[in-house]
Amino acid sequence: MATKKLAKWTTSLDSSLLPNSVQTAARRSLYNYIGCTIAGSNHTAAQKAHRGLEPFFGPATSSLLGYKGTSRTDAQHAALLNGIASHVHDYDDTHLATIIHATGPVASAVLAYAEYKGSVSGQDVLLALTAGIEASCKLGLAVWPAHYDIGWHITSSTGSVGAAVGVGRLLHLTETQMAHAIGLAAVQVVGLREMFGSDTKSFHPGRAAQSGLLAAIMASNGYTSSPRALEAKRGWANVVAGGGTPKLDQFISELGQKWEIEDNAFKPFPCGIVCHPVIDACIQLHAELGGEGRRIEDIIKVETRVHPLVIELTSKRTPKDGLEGKFSVFHGGAVGLLYGKAGPAQYADEVVTDAAVIAVRDKIDATSDAKLAANETYVTIHFTDGAKIEKHIVHAVGSLELPMTDAQLTEKFVDQSALVLGKESAQKASEIAWKIGEASNVADVLRRL
């Protein structure tokens, strides 16, 4: 009954049923998504996809966020291309229990369709987004962890269903049609972990968005699938379970009781989450250095004690470009200390190879300490005069215990989108994006972005 239950819950959901905390989470998720997508729009992967597909574009109804040149296309291509851009810097959100990047597939489809349709309110978009994210995450939980372990990219392998649910809301699908849309999306299983490190990783959420959109459109035209698409012996969950035992009933029955979107976290820094505590510490220490009148040049050594995974995943001593910099806790610490920031600008190739950055980087050491929590670290700065400053990070910023504030999300949005739009336009875009939930017609907002 999982398919029917999901269809019933998602079609009967109403804005009045969303707790304030859920509405806030949806608003923040959409806002963060827009910043990431604008920032990703001029990445080479997004550009290559755009160039290759342009000859096939249909009527230009839907915005490509951040794109210069052809900035609108048909809804299906907009879903695909925005989805790629949203994920290409690995800077999007994370539903921590499943490591699903939840917003990309759903929002890319929902916004593209909302603009195509016209006269869709911001409130309806947030509702559709919430329904889609709950659907994706519940499916992810039902097959976690075996599904991910065997090699599915869980963001996209669950994302097509989330996107179908989201668009299905905007289409006002009946419960039966929604079940067909879920089925049509469930047969399009996108994303393999083997692709991590290639352009295709970012293709995954884009294609999931497009697949879900297609599913909802076809279902709204009477195309049928199975009403047991998710739970049948040869349906989605059993086929993609990766040898695990799917727990569909358990998680589907928690819809509306436990809201997954509330556990959607945002990355403060565009690199692997494990080195975030050190970066957080170094940014705080940057401010304290200034306060105490200490100079970077007077540092002899920076000692860090870190969770073992930090050493395992991010111990590149001499990163050669921005991509390698993301796998170097030393680079992250160095820019934190030097600039008090570790945004996309601090991961540019020329920053990673800058002599001043390298000088600080080379002074940083890391020692593994299995007693630390994954989001904890101790950082000690030693100065030439024998003095030292110590910083203990209990929970890094961006963790569930210490979520990014709206102000921090705004800084992240502006910093990354400024690299595409320039600072002034980035600030304007940020203001617009915060208010999207209040819009009477989301299409107007998207065109102003």
Place this chain on the structure above:
Amino acid sequence: MATKKLAKWTTSLDSSLLPNSVQTAARRSLYNYIGCTIAGSNHTAAQKAHRGLEPFFGPATSSLLGYKGTSRTDAQHAALLNGIASHVHDYDDTHLATIIHATGPVASAVLAYAEYKGSVSGQDVLLALTAGIEASCKLGLAVWPAHYDIGWHITSSTGSVGAAVGVGRLLHLTETQMAHAIGLAAVQVVGLREMFGSDTKSFHPGRAAQSGLLAAIMASNGYTSSPRALEAKRGWANVVAGGGTPKLDQFISELGQKWEIEDNAFKPFPCGIVCHPVIDACIQLHAELGGEGRRIEDIIKVETRVHPLVIELTSKRTPKDGLEGKFSVFHGGAVGLLYGKAGPAQYADEVVTDAAVIAVRDKIDATSDAKLAANETYVTIHFTDGAKIEKHIVHAVGSLELPMTDAQLTEKFVDQSALVLGKESAQKASEIAWKIGEASNVADVLRRL
């Protein structure tokens, strides 16, 4: 190395390397595909998909075979819609070792792209089709049977790679680009068996065609994937193996030595293959009745001895419409005896419920005999005067041992496409379709169809 080997083999393949038997098989596969696709174009599933997606159509470069109204669309939608139509009557080809319906996904993508590109010869189309079919079938063999058993619709779950290879040939991808195209296609795994019986079954080969086309286009624009997409620990084969042990190396190494397209069989009758021996026998008996001056009315009883699967799968005694008729060996035998034919026209709702057909159907019995081969049967007709005629079918027509002749394929093509085009246009289309391999520009041929 399977991905690289497949990329190397498919990019270096040349028409001069194709044995005559392979060229003939490709020509027959494409011809049969065109007839099935024309016939499927006015099925309600194809019509619903067309109607729903029309608002998103891009530049009209590629033909929708058989479609009235908007008969051309962009290449991506043409691949999807023709792919749906090709499979919707379950009357397409079958690679018997894997039960992959091999031509649908590959040809739908290849023809759509060939027409978009223009100036592609029939010979190049047949070469691209062959490369794609070999790719799909070798992948299918590598994961058979566990992949199918767990619930993947193997036609589409391997078809996206076949389609990418086929279009990759037309794009003259380099070996490296072809590997990327294979990877981009491999992450789009389409099709669950749970959908059998719903519209979504036919969506599978259509979406596989479209996914492979997209993959090849993106790879040609420099979009990257993994060069180990198929064989990596978290690559395609291991993730979709369904608990089995993939045998990629074994089958990929046989490329060009054992040609899978030669084992591609064609269905003479639009129903489950298990009841084909009885239908074959009854059609032959129809001719013999006439020859001996015997009348249908003088039949008391028709006894058939059949393989147990016939009873298990097709023993509907009182089918109520055309779809149920496909699961009734008694209906198939009845129309064979009455009309000497069992084409789509004989599976129309009004034929299945026709009193004359029912009268014959009710005289037919079936007895299970485990000693018979799956494509074997004994049929005995008993007459009112005590006489009887017996027919032993050793290998039913359409089996690998007794393939359909070109004349039989022609009859199948004309019979089914006449239901859409009318008889005269169907005959013309058949003549054109047989000659597609000789065309200097396939686009001209497709527009005449």
